[in-house]
Amino acid sequence: MALVDYPSSDEDEQNGNDQATTSEAATGNLKRKRGRERETETETETENENENPNGLPPLPSKFHDLYASTSRVSTRDDPSLHGGRKRVTPHIEGNWPTHLYIEWYPATAEYKLLSKIISKLKGLPLEEPSELHSFLTSDLGAPLPLHISLSRPIGFGTEQKEDFVTSLKSAMESSGIRPFEFAFSGLDWVANFENTRWFLVLRIQKPKFDSLNKLLHVCNTAVQDYGQPPLYAKATTRNTAKSIKWHKQETSKNRSSAESSKAYWSNLQDVSGAFHISIAWTLGSPSEGLLALTKSVAIDDFQDVAHTRVNIQEIKAKVGNAVTNMPLHANIQEATGLFSF
DSSP states (O other): OOOOOOOHHHHHHHHHHHHHHHHHHHHHHHHHHHHHHHHHHHHHHHHHHHHHSSSSSOOHHHHHHHHHSOOOOOOOGGGGGTOOOOOHHHHOTTTTEEEEEEEEEOOOHHHHHHHHHHHHTTSSSSGGGGGGGGSSSSSSBBBBOEEEEOOOOOOEEHHHHHHHHHHHHHHHHHHHHOOOOEOOEEEEEEEEESSEEEEEEEOOOOOOHHHHHHHHHHHHHHHHTTTTOOSOOOOOOOHHHOOHHHHHHHHHHTOOOHHHHHHTTTTOOOOGGGGGGEEESSSSOOOOOHHHHHHHHHHHHHHHHTOOOEEEEEEEEEEEEEEEEEOOTTTTTTTTTOOOO
């Protein structure tokens, strides 16, 4: 049996010293590397904080859709659960309430400007029907999204809802409407269609390429194909609506793309004065005192809001509790899409 050659204690000490020296060097290198990484991270965080006051990256749009609705607390219309509001469209079993809209989450600075306006108006003593309720936050104080409506409150049966969303997506993809931005033009009060509620709104300037009117035209045409009423625009007959289905049929008959596109946009209406974003509401018509104070606030505090620019990248379709994002395509040249002028 061969003898095992054990190292002497001196050799152990030497090896131990060598290993310790190597370990210390590696630890030192690691510490220096981590130090450099922390410096880089600090510089990056500083840059990000300069761009975003919160120091946090924005949440993706689809994240908010996960919490787009609250749990039902009653199986019937109960105004006491909603600040006195009454359901405008009666609930029908098997009918899916649907809304088409553009969503906007104000940044921190924008939120503060809007909160200041609402706080000034809340400082006026009001009777109960005219009590002002903010759209900026939930009952728990969490920020809420604001929106521009592209449809009235409408509803689809179970057999229609998926087909409608597919048709609208197809229309949006073919519309040639690119991402755009808009600014605000004023502060005003408007009533809903039934005059059951009044809304404090931000009026919107007409954006470049008439993008809002085009989006509304696409949405109105799509909902009218399914027998639903349009928003703002007057209802048109199927012969003049120039629906997506009509367009495909005409194109299949060798009708030129330019002619069919021109026909589709032939009844585009300019309702720029109707577009708005609601920031607060009341049940009663605003009193003379509230209207006077609103005009004063519009003069004194609206100028900072007027400098805000809102960038729009998509529209949303909410059917029941399901939200579908429909992006505007930046790689499509404006006014050269399938349905463009």
